[in-house]
Amino acid sequence: MRTASRFAIVIVVLVVVLGGIFGYTFYRFGKMQEQMSQPQPPAVIEATTAQRTSWIQAIKAVGSITAINGVEVANEVAGVVESVGFDSGDRVEKGDILLRMDTSTDEAALRTQRAEAQLAVQQFNRTSDLLPKRAVSQAQYDEAKANMEAARARVNEAEAQLQKKIIKAPFDGTLGLRLVDQGQYLAVGTPIVEINMLDPIYVDYTISEKELINVDVGHDVVATVAALPDEEFRGKVSAINSSVNPQTRTVRIRATLKNPEQALRPGMFATIQTVRPQERDVVTLPRTAISFNTYGDFVYVLKEKDDGQLVTERRSVETGGTRSGRVEVTNNLEAGEQVVATGLLRLRSGQPVEIKSEGNKNGSPDQQQSGESSGGEASN
Structure with missing residues (x-):
């Protein structure tokens, strides 16, 4: 009996304890449901208005600076450097002597060829005098004439070989670093100095x-x-490639820029804007007001309900060019519509919002005479 009584007491105690726990949990759950059922306070956001403005049409791209004429001067014949007539960085004109190689052997060979040519001329003259008298045959005359012409050709060849020992500037330009020294032996094709024409470029x-x-x-x-971010270099499109690259589906463009101070150097990375002469009206938003992703760009448009409450409406849009922090919206948005300006990731469609401040983020629409286009595409 005592055992049964004790067991009954334990059961009663457990029922009381478990009942209390379950009751408290049920009470907390009810409170949580009550709190969740209450309307959430509106999210505080910043708003901006889609604006219509005029933009100069432009296409943004990246490229490289290239010299109009740019070569690495090298020697055509082997030899030893006798004298160097330039310093690194000199500006030279076409025909200026850059380097002389030792020509003593070539000059001796030239004297030999000239002497042989002189003898061949004399023999031809004698043969010419004897031909009318039939003292020599026509074949002997032809042979003497051929020997004379061959001797003269060997003289011309020796003179040309001698001239190759004098390296001259091929065009007006600016020299790079000197790569050879006096007394150095140069094999055929040894780089001597780089020369570039820098203005225009x-x-x-x-x-x-x-x-x-x-x-x-x-x-x-x-x-x-990048070296001169605050300076603009202006020019004009001078040539367009006649074919499209089949791998990248791109077209190569060449423009000629003014470079009077020679600040631009070949090989520099450049950002280029090709500007069309026409203006056009565009609807723009600050870049922060647009969510860019692989599934499509979108904005949160602000709509007013019947009770005056502002709510968000997610709307897919198409974008075009960019300029000074503003993005062109080409479709599905009208000028004058209000959109959320920042913090799009924390919002959802249909969410009540309250405007903290209204204004144009990232400045007013750009009125510059040149612009850029997102992803290298035109602001058409």
Whole structure:
């Protein structure tokens, strides 16, 4: 009996304890449901308005600076450097002597060839005098004439070989670093110095094949380089390649830039904007107001409900060019519509919001006379 009584007491205690635990849990769960059922306070956001403005049409691309004329001067014949007539970085004109090689052996060979040529001329003259008298045959006359012409050709060859020992500037330009020293033996094709024509100068770049229709010879070009980020170099499109690269579907463009201070050097990386003469009206937003992703770009448009509450509406849009932090919206958004300006990742469609401040993020629409286009595409 005592054992049964104790067991009953234990059961009662367990029921009381478990009942208390379950009751408290049920109470907490009810409170949580009550809190969750209450409407969430509106999210505080910053808003901006889609604006319509005029943009100069431009295509942004990247490319490289290239000299109009640029070569690495090398020797055609082997020899020893007798004298060097330039220093690194000199500006030279076409025909200036850069280097002389030892020519003593070539000069001796030239004297020998000239003496042989003189003898051949004398023999030909004697044969010519004897031919009318029939003292020599026509074959002897022809042989003497051929020997004379061959001797003269050997003289010309020796003179040309001698001239190759004098290295001259092939065009006006600026020299690079000197790569040889006086007294050095140069094998055929040894680099001596680099020479480049720097003003004007080329910039080569590529654009998408679909933009080919928007570019023509004579269009203005504005280029910038990392070494001089605050300086713009202006020029014009001078040539368009006659074919499209079948692997990349791009077209190579060449523009000629003014470079009077020779600040641009071959090999520099450049950002290029090809500017078309026409302006067009575009609808723009700050870059922060657009979510860019692989599934499509979108914005959160602000809509007012009947009770006056602002809510978000996720809307897919198509984007075009960019300029000074603003992006062109080409489809599905009208000028004057309000959108969320920042913090798009923490929002969802249909969410109540409250505007903290309204303004144009990243500045007003750019009114510059040149612009850029996102991803190298034109602001058509």
